[in-house]
Amino acid sequence: MAVVESIPVSEDPDSSFSSVVVRFAGDSGDGMQLTGSNFTEATALHGNDLATFPDFPAEIRAPAGATFGVSAFQIYFGSDEVTTAGDDVDVLVVMNPAALITNLKDLLVGGMIIADQDAFTSRNLSRAGYTSNPLEDGSLDAYRLISIDITKQVIRSVEPFGLSHKFAVRCKNMWTLGLVMWLFDRDKQITIDNLNTKFALKQDIAKANIAALNAGHSYAETAELPSGVEVYKIQKAEVEKGLYRNTTGSEALAFGLIAGGQLADISLTFASYPITPASSLLHTLSAHKEFDVVTFQAEDEIAAACAAIGASFAGSLGITSSSGPGISLKGEAISLACATELPMVIVSTQRGGPSTGLPTKTEQSDLNQALYGRHADTTLPVIASSTPGNCFDVAIEAVRLATKFSTPVLLLSDGYLANASEPWIIPDLNDYDSFKVVHETNPEGFSPANRDEDTLARVWAKPGTPGLEHRIGGIEKDFETGDISYDADNHQKMTDVRKAKIDGIVRFIPNQEVSLGNAQGELVVVGWGSTYGAIHQAVKRCRARGADVSHIHIRYLLPMPGNLGELLKGYKKILVPELNTGQLVNVLRSKYLIDAEQLNKISGQPFKIRELVEGIHSLLGEVK
Amino acid sequence: MNAPEKLTLKDFATDQEVRWCPGCGDYAILKCVQKLMPELGVPKEKIVFVSGIGCSSRFPYYMNTYGFHTIHGRAPAIATGVKLSNPELDVWLVTGDGDGLSIGGNHMLHVLRRNVDLQILLFNNEIYGLTKGQYSPTSQLGTHSPSTPDGSLDKPLNPCSFAMGSGARFVARTIDTETKHMTPLLKRAHEHKGASFVEIYQNCPVYNDGIFDYVKDKKRAAETRLVVEHGKPLLFGVDNQKGLRLNIQMLGLEVVTLGEDGVTESDIMVHDETNRPLANMLAELRTPDFPEAIGVLYCNPEQSYVNAVRQQIEVVRAKKGIADLNDLLRQGHTWQVE
Numbered sequence: 001m002a003v004v005e006s007i008p009v010s011e012d013p014d015s016s017f018s019s020v021v022v023r024f025a026g027d028s029g030d031g032m033q034l035t036g037s038n039f040t041e042a043t044a045l046h047g048n049d050l051a052t053f054p055d056f057p058a059e060i061r062a063p064a065g066a067t068f069g070v071s072a073f074q075i076y077f078g079s080d081e082v083t084t085a086g087d088d089v090d091v092l093v094v095m096n097p098a099a100l101i102t103n104l105k106d107l108l109v110g111g112m113i114i115a116d117q118d119a120f121t122s123r124n125l126s127r128a129g130y131t132s133n134p135l136e137d138g139s140l141d142a143y144r145l146i147s148i149d150i151t152k153q154v155i156r157s158v159e160p161f162g163l164s165h166k167f168a169v170r171c172k173n174m175w176t177l178g179l180v181m182w183l184f185d186r187d188k189q190i191t192i193d194n195l196n197t198k199f200a201l202k203q204d205i206a207k208a209n210i211a212a213l214n215a216g217h218s219y220a221e222t223a224e225l226p227s228g229v230e231v232y233k234i235q236k237a238e239v240e241k242g243l244y245r246n247t248t249g250s251e252a253l254a255f256g257l258i259a260g261g262q263l264a265d266i267s268l269t270f271a272s273y274p275i276t277p278a279s280s281l282l283h284t285l286s287a288h289k290e291f292d293v294v295t296f297q298a299e300d301e302i303a304a305a306c307a308a309i310g311a312s313f314a315g316s317l318g319i320t321s322s323s324g325p326g327i328s329l330k331g332e333a334i335s336l337a338c339a340t341e342l343p344m345v346i347v348s349t350q351r352g353g354p355s356t357g358l359p360t361k362t363e364q365s366d367l368n369q370a371l372y373g374r375h376a377d378t379t380l381p382v383i384a385s386s387t388p389g390n391c392f393d394v395a396i397e398a399v400r401l402a403t404k405f406s407t408p409v410l411l412l413s414d415g416y417l418a419n420a421s422e423p424w425i426i427p428d429l430n431d432y433d434s435f436k437v438v439h440e441t442n443p444e445g446f447s448p449a450n451r452d453e454d455t456l457a458r459v460w461a462k463p464g465t466p467g468l469e470h471r472i473g474g475i476e477k478d479f480e481t482g483d484i485s486y487d488a489d490n491h492q493k494m495t496d497v498r499k500a501k502i503d504g505i506v507r508f509i510p511n512q513e514v515s516l517g518n519a520q521g522e523l524v525v526v527g528w529g530s531t532y533g534a535i536h537q538a539v540k541r542c543r544a545r546g547a548d549v550s551h552i553h554i555r556y557l558l559p560m561p562g563n564l565g566e567l568l569k570g571y572k573k574i575l576v577p578e579l580n581t582g583q584l585v586n587v588l589r590s591k592y593l594i595d596a597e598q599l600n601k602i603s604g605q606p607f608k609i610r611e612l613v614e615g616i617h618s619l620l621g622e623v624k
Numbered sequence: 625m626n627a628p629e630k631l632t633l634k635d636f637a638t639d640q641e642v643r644w645c646p647g648c649g650d651y652a653i654l655k656c657v658q659k660l661m662p663e664l665g666v667p668k669e670k671i672v673f674v675s676g677i678g679c680s681s682r683f684p685y686y687m688n689t690y691g692f693h694t695i696h697g698r699a700p701a702i703a704t705g706v707k708l709s710n711p712e713l714d715v716w717l718v719t720g721d722g723d724g725l726s727i728g729g730n731h732m733l734h735v736l737r738r739n740v741d742l743q744i745l746l747f748n749n750e751i752y753g754l755t756k757g758q759y760s761p762t763s764q765l766g767t768h769s770p771s772t773p774d775g776s777l778d779k780p781l782n783p784c785s786f787a788m789g790s791g792a793r794f795v796a797r798t799i800d801t802e803t804k805h806m807t808p809l810l811k812r813a814h815e816h817k818g819a820s821f822v823e824i825y826q827n828c829p830v831y832n833d834g835i836f837d838y839v840k841d842k843k844r845a846a847e848t849r850l851v852v853e854h855g856k857p858l859l860f861g862v863d864n865q866k867g868l869r870l871n872i873q874m875l876g877l878e879v880v881t882l883g884e885d886g887v888t889e890s891d892i893m894v895h896d897e898t899n900r901p902l903a904n905m906l907a908e909l910r911t912p913d914f915p916e917a918i919g920v921l922y923c924n925p926e927q928s929y930v931n932a933v934r935q936q937i938e939v940v941r942a943k944k945g946i947a948d949l950n951d952l953l954r955q956g957h958t959w960q961v962e
Contacts, residue, residue: 045959190957245958258949269709289940290947294708294933299734303701306694306731310674310705313692314713318705336695426953463690463706463713466669471638471684473693474677483640484685 019078020234021086022180024173025103026095028071029061031173036073037421038177038194042186043077044246044423047236050077051533053085053606054419058276058359065119065127067098079235083387083533085420087608091183093176095119095150097128112144112229114179116172118151146226148219150175157215158208167205171212178216185231188213242425249388249417252424253347254284256395257319258291259429263396264403265436268293269311270319271304276359277415278323278349301326305333305346312342313472315439315462317403321347323415324366325355331374337408338378338498340472341458344408345398350529351415352604361604362416364529365580370410371558371587377495379502381405382558384412386532389424391417394555396432403437405505406457412557414579416530416606443467449482455508456501505559512561516540517550520570523619526596527577528554528584531607535577538612542620549616554584565592573619575599577612631662638688644679649800649826650747654686656803657716657745660810661689664714672715674703676723679754680747680826683718697728700735703742707930714814717744721762722752725781729761736790739818741928743810746783746821747800749828750835757831769831784907784921787821788900794820795903795922799840800827805851805918812920818928839916850915852906854923857892860915867892868914877905879914897923 022039024032033054043050053074062069076086088108094100096119107113120135134140135147154172155165163171174195181188192210199206219225247255261268270293272282286295294316298304301322308318320330327348337344350366352358366373370382381401385394394411402409440446440461448470450459461468470482478485479493515532516539517524527535532553539551552567554560568574568588576585577599585598599615601607636658644650661671671689675681677696684691690713694702703717717735724732724746735742751769752758759769759776762783766775787795794816798806806824813820825836839848850860850868858868858877868877869891880887896902903922910916941947 041957045957047959047961239961241961243954243958243960245953245956255949255953262949267709269705271705271708288947288952289937290944291949292947294937296704296708296933298701298704299730302698303704303731303734306698306701307705307708309694310692310702310707311709312705313702314672314706314709316709318709332695333698340692426958429950462710463672464670464710466667469668469689471687471691471693473684473691474695475693 018080018235019076019082019086020090020184020232021074021076021088022091022093022184023072023074023089023103023106024093024176025070025072025099026173027062027064027098028057028059028069029064030071030095031170032071032073032095035173035177036075038191039180039186040075040246040421041190041194042181042188043075043184044244045190046186046234048077048079048234049082049237049239050075050423051082051085052076052421053416055605056360065096065098065124067102067128070099070102072099072103077234079237081237081239083536084606084609087610091180093180095172095176097124097130097134100134101128101130107143109142110144112146113140114146114148114176116150116176117147118149144229146229148179153215153219154212157211161204161208161211163204163208168208171209174209175212175216178213178218179220182217182220183229183232185233188217239423240425244423245426246421247388247424248280248419248421249385249391249413250280250349250419251284252389253385253391253395253411253413254281254288256392257285257345257399258288258293259392259432260396260399261292261317262429263432263434264317264399265434266403267316268319269296269308269316270294270321271296271298271307271311272321273298273301273304273326275301275323275326277351277418278321278326278347280418281321281347281349301329302333305330308344309333309337309340309342312337312344313340313463315460315464317343317345317399319345319347321349323349323351323359324353324357324369327366327369328373334380334408335374335376335378336474338374338380339474339476341406341498342408343402343406343460345402345411346408347411347413349413349415349418352602358604360415362414362530362606363579363602363604364414364531365583365602367412367528367557367580367583370412377499379499379558380408380410381502381505381556382410382412383555384529384557385417386529386553386555388417388420388422390532392427400435401505404435404457404508405455405501406460407502412529414530439465440468441465446470447480447482448472449477449480451497456497456504503559506562509556509559509561511563512552512554512567514567515551515553517543518548519550519567521550522548522571523573523575523616524550524552524568524571525575525577525612525616526552526554526568526584526588528557531577531579534607534609534612537609538616541609541613542616547616547620549620557584557587560591568592568594573597575615575619577601577607577615579607631668633658633662635668636661636688638686640685642686643682645830647827647829648679649749649828650680650683652800652803653745653747653806653824653826654683656806657810658687660807663811664814666714670712670714672706672713673718674699674706674715675718676728677754678720678723678752679828680718680720681723697723697726698731699723700728700731700740700742700744704735704738704740707740707742708933711741711930711934715742717742719744719746721746721748721750721783722760725783725786726761732786733790736787736792736819736821738929739791739793739926741818741930743813743820744822746823747826748783748823749826749832750780751828751832753828753831782907782910783823784821785904787823788904788907788922792821792922793818793924793926794920795907796821796920797823797825797916797918799825799836799918801840809920812923816923816925817931818925838911848911848915850906850909850917852895852917852919852921854895854897854920857889857894859889859892869893877909877914897921900924
């Protein structure tokens with residue numbers, strides 16, 4: 001059975017557990033993200049399925065010990081299929097009181113706390129809002145507390161390397177990682193390799209960190225831990241066969257864009273402006289100039305969108321990327337791309353809003369913006385990725401749609417997908433069908449207004465081609481000649497054809513499939529985007545308990561798959577969970593005139609499986 | 625192979641009816657540019673005109689080359705994208721004082737700073753024409769317009785000073801109806817590798833008529849116009865009897881008269897296009913205290929941005945070798961599940 005709610009800190013530590021959630025939490029300068037990513041790699045190599053959730057503050061270096069500066073990294077791993085970063089924490093590693101007070105609410109009763117007691121000074125305690133030391137006052141009696149003088153241990157272990165006190169203390173994340181690796185029987189070699197690479201030019205730092213890692217491991221191994229704490233064995237997961245690597249959504253998206261460019265046989269111009277959490281896409285592509293991609297950090301969001309449009313006019317595929325506030329700024333330019341019918345890809349990595357909102361947290365509140373967030377009737381295809389690995393395929397699809405239909409395409413990702421990592425079966429580019437772009441070269445009968453009869457895509461004639469000199473622009477153009485036209489009937493005709501082109505894409509996308517369950521029944525849970533993993537697990541659990549519930553996950557949000565309306569009408573009830581106030585649900589209601597229920601959460605955090613199970617129960621009644 | 629056929633002005637005119645107001649300075653500029661094109665020897669298909677929004681930005685519709693009439697203020701960014709995609713293209717950017725310095729001021733700053741290889745023609749008529757006559761960022765203080773019926777209150781921007789301050793490597797100024805001056809100047813702008821900024825004093829006969837008469841009127845021009853040429857002394861006035869001398873105490877230029885107070889031609893500053901402080905001073909000269917400088921104020925080339933981008937890409941490719949996405953995806957830590 002798929003239900004995974006076991007706690008590693010059981011009465012019988014020798015037994016195997018199906019899954020565990022571990023969260024590392026500390027100051028934003030404590031290196032928790034690095035600790036988490038190293039533990040993730042070791043866990044993947046161990047053969048567990050896993051998902052991660054990095055959760056960090058917007059402040060780069062908040063004052064030490066401040067609650068708002070707590071950075072956390074959660075990993076959920078197990079011997080069964082893992083599709084979310086987990087609901088409740090089994091093992092909480094805290095580097096200071098602020099990390100404890102902000103994360104304790106997510107720890108299961110009976111769960112384990114590993115704390116650095118040296119950081120629980122009166123100053124740090126009062127900063128976090130404690131009036132007495134929770135490690136000593138009995139307030140943590142409901143948990144299994146392992147309080148260790150980590151800072152002292154670290155300083156002792158790195159003494160031979162002559163580091164300053166500041167640098168010595170910085171090694172405490174590796175010491176802690178060593179301890180946790182022992183706890184879950186991970187191989188620390190991969191981390192040692194990583195440290196040697198990362199600090200190749202600073203040998204003393206590399207050696208000190210490795211010494212700290214080994215010291216933490218030995219500390220646990222030599223039974224200095226309280227009795228009853230022993231190695232927990234998590235069986236290897238039964239996962240699909242293949243060659244794997246870990247990927248974040250941002251990485252997979254970047255690689256997907258490169259792959260799309262290759263399949264389209266077209267060079268890419270990626271223009272962007274730094275914004276959290278979208279910047280990593282710019283970073284990844286900028287680091288891979290060996291591919292046919294030119295990257296450009298523009299002076300602002302508008303310039304980034306415009307440079308992408310200029311590149312598309314010149315014959316490359318222009319791509320721009322941002323998050324909600326930046327997408328707002330790009331709106332006018334995207335409408336120009338709609339009016340001139342140039343191919344373009346816009347990646348929107350959603351975050352908590354409105355305005356600056358919660359830059360480092362996740363949300364799905366920019367669906368309306370993607371669908372409608374521009375002036376005039378500017379309809380464009382909108383597609384969404386659902387898992388980090390899925391970003392690869394969705395990016396390819398964005399490139400395909402943009403080039404095939406000569407239109408801007410909006411690809412929705414979010415902060416969770418961008419940062420979360422998961423094991424990913426490495427795709428083979430040879431398995432993908434190419435969709436080679438052919439620029440117009442024939443002057444015979446050429447007009448910039450010419451269209452493909454089947455797709456209605458406007459002809460793409462690039463500057464440099466003799467005999468095809470032409471002008472395009474934002475003013476309405478004549479349907480036949482492409483010249484400026486203020487004619488009333490022509491504007492109607494042009495508006496109609498632009499819409500018909502986008503509507504017609506429905507003939508070139510796959511029908512909607514049911515992700516899990518049946519094509520009809522009592523209840524269907526309809527999601528889009530990064531809620532895939534949580535919905536999948538929730539539906540799986542409820543089905544395992546006999547509930548008649550299915551899961552549909554929509555990739556094509558505009559146009560929607562041709563069979564979606566009929567498919568939805570096959571269920572008695574429809575539940576639409578979203579990390580917004582109800583955006584997709586309104587689209588489904590108005591488009592298909594269906595009575596869909598909504599389930600919403602706008603806290604900057606992903607859904608917990610439990611929350612969705614409760615939502616299903618509320619519609620079906622408790623399933624025993 | 626056939627020798628390329630000789631193109632003429634007509635080859636660069638489109639069949640579109642030109643829709644500027646009668647008497648607009650834009651006509652003269654259009655004619656000058658169309659006439660210049662065949663002389664540049666660039667194949668028509670490699671030429672791209674990009675514009676923003678405003679009267680001047682209708683320009684691409686009248687040039688039988690590739691053209692893109694974009695959105696307000698954003699032409700520099702779009703032109704940058706065009707060049708990034710295909711550095712072989714010869715890209716001209718046509719803008720105005722509102723488009724280029726108000727809504728698009730940020731993009732203008734950065735396209736100049738980056739030194740993107742473009743010819744930027746900024747038609748300065750000190751007014752918003754297409755939106756019916758509101759004052760612009762180059763309008764004189766006190767300009768009466770529909771949005772400032774009691775006179776504008778904010779000081780005007782000097783386009784050439786803005787360009788200098790932005791780090792432009794080629795800054796020039798000319799006048800719409802002075803074809804003989806404009807033609808060689810645009811040729812120079814075209815030869816220059818990098819961003820070439822050309823301010824063109826342009827008359828708007830409807831909303832700001834005669835605003836440049838002080839410098840266009842032949843009778844007054846001798847006193848108000850300083851035609852600068854590299855290597856030549858900064859002389860002006862009837863019979864060139866006046867000149868500009870460097871006042872070292874004031875760190876600035878001053879007007880002197882030859883023959884008065886012992887001033888001779890050897891006291892007169894000689895124009896050096898590569899002298900940045902001098903170009904800054906020339907850009908700032910304003911009537912009535914000074915004549916206004918016309919010509920190439922500054923030309924001091926350095927590598928263009930797009931060239932640098934391409935070179936960096938070449939270096940990376942030479943170092944990394946043939947790119948294979950399948951290989952890249954399999955680098956780092958991978959594991960096989962059997």
